[in-house]
Amino acid sequence: MQQQWWRIGGERLRKAAEYYRKFHTIQAIPREISGPRISARDRAQGRIPAVVFSPTAENTSKQLLTTETKQIDSILTKLDPTFFCSTTFKLQVRAGSGSSVLLHSGNVLPIKLARNEETGKVMNMVFVWAEEGSKLEVDLPVVFKGVDSRPGLKKGGQLKTVRKNLKYLCPTECIPQKIEVDISNLDIGDRVFMKDIEVDSSLKLLSGNDTKPICKIVASEVENSVPLET
Template identity: 25%
Template sequence: MAGQVPDFHATVRTGTGKGAARQARREGNVPGIIYGGDLDPLPINIPFNVLLKKLKDGRFLSTLLNMKVEGHDDVRVICRNVQRDVVKDLPTHVDFLRLKRTSRINLFIPVEFVNEESAPGVKKGGVVVHVRPEVELDVVAGDIPEKIVVDLSGREIGDVIHISDVELPKGARTTVERDFVIANISAPSGLRASEDEEEETPETEVIGEEKETEAAEE
């Protein structure tokens, strides 16, 4: 995997059911469960403030974590669901899925555009339109890429970059078969307006000539 898998700490939750979950929340925790991996589900508690910060940081549901629970072996997990209070929109329960290093999962990977300023189209005033700031990929849990790199070197105004133009990280593949657009270089608004006027002008002139011809024939 590109980069180190971050640790995530939790404690064992004693008891299950609504009563134990309410008690966890009163103590400033968010109840959760770790499931999958041919092992029994493990009820856990996570400090509310820790989880809330992770959620605000973003990409929590697409980050592989090294779950550390006292008395249990470390395990790779990924968050599969965060239940929230319908009124306050705060987390009330979290589900984690155990993963093997060889497991394949679908994750949204961010796209990074490089050499944007040196692209000929940008130097001429073109604007890079980021159609997809992230792309869903099928990746191996033990080798999740940090990003997809799109090189804009040599790109001109009007160029369209498809997913097939991008070299995907090793072991990764797209989750859809169609060749979707990642970005394009659009003409500046002034140039687009000028082109529109040029396209309209010949049509106006032709109409005028037709009227003059009709008048002459009469």
């Protein structure tokens, strides 16, 4: 099989990260205590309980916050929720709702978004500070491109996904929202391995065995085949 390359430009990553930090600044206010009743009260007032952790082992502090439900819903409407936890945002902590007093400002990376299983409403969120110069472990979604163009399609082949996410150690200033894999030239029996994916040199794949496949083209329809964006 002809060698394939999948590349992500470091400059493009930095520009994309800067775009979301600039136009999607999350506003938050402190909360002193937590608990089911307090959280329920916050949600009834149109706010989402949240917490921000420090990423360093030396500093294990956390900050309790609440964010505006309308703002988070607006962000999730404009941004594919699949990429929410691989996108950095600017976070501004105000003294209170509607206050002009800024207590703290910095970049954060969402690491958890919990929803109500029945309603789909966001129940709580977890962030980690993502200041420039530091590195974070990030689960990056894998997105397959060129699905309808692959030679194996005409032969009845199906795409079987093995990994939907790949974990990388990323500099906070150039965290990619996703890993794009072009499978337009794959035929039946072809596979894409972790080691085949070339990303920006600043990213480090956190896997003990990069010879494992992330997808393959099989001859017949299988249970794990899924429709993918083109």
